[in-house]
Amino acid sequence: MMAANPIAFLDLKASNAQYREALLEACARVIDSGWYIQGQEVSAFEQAFAQYCGSRHAIGVSNGLDALHLILRAMEIGAGDEVIVPSNTYIATWLAVTQAGALPVPVEPDPATYNIDPARLEAAITPRTKAIMAVHLYGQPADMAAVLAIADQYGLKVIEDAAQAHGARYQGRRTGTLAHAAGFSFYPGKNLGALGDAGAVTTDDDVLAERIRMLANYGSRVKYQHALQGYNCRLDELQAALLAVKLPHLDGDIAHRQQIAGFYQRELADLPLVLPTVLSGAEPVWHLYVVQTPRRDALQQALAAAGVGTLIHYPVPPHLQPAYANLGLAAGALPIAEAIHHQVLSLPMGPTLTLEQAALVVAACRDFFAKG
Numbered sequence: 001m002m003a004a005n006p007i008a009f010l011d012l013k014a015s016n017a018q019y020r021e022a023l024l025e026a027c028a029r030v031i032d033s034g035w036y037i038q039g040q041e042v043s044a045f046e047q048a049f050a051q052y053c054g055s056r057h058a059i060g061v062s063n064g065l066d067a068l069h070l071i072l073r074a075m076e077i078g079a080g081d082e083v084i085v086p087s088n089t090y091i092a093t094w095l096a097v098t099q100a101g102a103l104p105v106p107v108e109p110d111p112a113t114y115n116i117d118p119a120r121l122e123a124a125i126t127p128r129t130k131a132i133m134a135v136h137l138y139g140q141p142a143d144m145a146a147v148l149a150i151a152d153q154y155g156l157k158v159i160e161d162a163a164q165a166h167g168a169r170y171q172g173r174r175t176g177t178l179a180h181a182a183g184f185s186f187y188p189g190k191n192l193g194a195l196g197d198a199g200a201v202t203t204d205d206d207v208l209a210e211r212i213r214m215l216a217n218y219g220s221r222v223k224y225q226h227a228l229q230g231y232n233c234r235l236d237e238l239q240a241a242l243l244a245v246k247l248p249h250l251d252g253d254i255a256h257r258q259q260i261a262g263f264y265q266r267e268l269a270d271l272p273l274v275l276p277t278v279l280s281g282a283e284p285v286w287h288l289y290v291v292q293t294p295r296r297d298a299l300q301q302a303l304a305a306a307g308v309g310t311l312i313h314y315p316v317p318p319h320l321q322p323a324y325a326n327l328g329l330a331a332g333a334l335p336i337a338e339a340i341h342h343q344v345l346s347l348p349m350g351p352t353l354t355l356e357q358a359a360l361v362v363a364a365c366r367d368f369f370a371k372g
């Protein structure tokens with residue numbers, strides 16, 4: 001079976017085309033303002049995003065990696081400290097920790113949810129542990145009540161890596177409000193995507209918010225006065241204006257993703273595929289719809305031949321990347337993450353994917369398994 005038109009894994013062009021006029025208007029407004037860094041557009045977006053999440057503060061920053069790094073710096077976590085991270089995540093989670101000078105200590109996921117397994121946390125805690133960075137992977141909130149209970153017991157900070165989970169709910173509350181602070185990414189392919197790099201930190205902590213604001217802006221609150229050795233990690237006016245156009249549509253996009261995910265869940269249920277499990281109390285936003293099969297590579301090839309685009313999130317876990325050879329975690333060190341990386345495949349998912357296209361994806365999967 002060959003789809004008449006290829007089905008993209010994610011059609012970013014079509015997704016942004018929906019807002020073309022409003023995006024152009026926002027660009028014109030910024031150009032004509034003569035003010036391009038740290039102005040009204042950033043403030044307005046920060047307020048809107050904080051309100052959306054339900055957090056006291058949102059601080060616009062340059063990208064998701066910087067958001068996480070700035071949170072660690074503002075918490076004064078660095079050399080000699082350990083931060084617990086998931087073994088199964090995008091490498092940026094680990095990079096934030098090593099950029100801060102701390103040691104990432106990986107903890108394996110619950111294989112059902114792909115997120116950090118709270119039952120494995122205590123064994124990873126040492127006197128040097130300062131924080132747990134929980135990732136809401138693929139758009140599903142981590143089991144935060146269990147994570148926070150252990151963190152409280154040991155006096156640890158908890159940071160959400162919410163780069164894939166804007167708007168997802170856990171026990172009724174949105175990501176960005178579930179821990180001490182959260183880092184968001186607005187990379188173009190994320191559920192809320194800029195037209196370039198962008199990110200944000202959310203927190204209810206006034207002191208932490210102020211420190212992050214300063215650290216992101218050369219360590220300065222008042223121009224030419226530098227209280228901290230900061231960075232340049234600012235969100236710019238143009239990206240903020242573009243994000244402000246797209247934010248009001250995020251809930252509609254999430255509802256659409258949920259509809260596609262529900263369709264996949266029903267229509268693929270009888271195939272020999274491991275489908276996503278939703279954690280009790282969680283409302284995922286389906287940044288990715290991930291299935292598992294030992295025949296992953298063959299399935300991906302068959303889908304490609306049928307005109308269906310797929311991706312692998314992720315082919316190599318952080319501990320097996322050459323970048324982290326220094327940690328000495330050889331193949332076999334984190335077997336759950338490694339098994340996941342060998343078997344996962346992300347099916348097409350996005351705000352402009354139609355149910356008709358999703359039905360063709362399902363048909364192509366059925367074809368593959370029918371042929372044995």
Ligand SMILES: *Cc1c(COP(=O)(O)O)cnc(C)c1O
Binds near residue numbers: 064065092164187
């Ligand atoms: C995308 C992503 C990041 C990093 O965000 P950038 O904006 O690309 O720096 C961090 N963590 C996770 C889980 C991500 O998916």
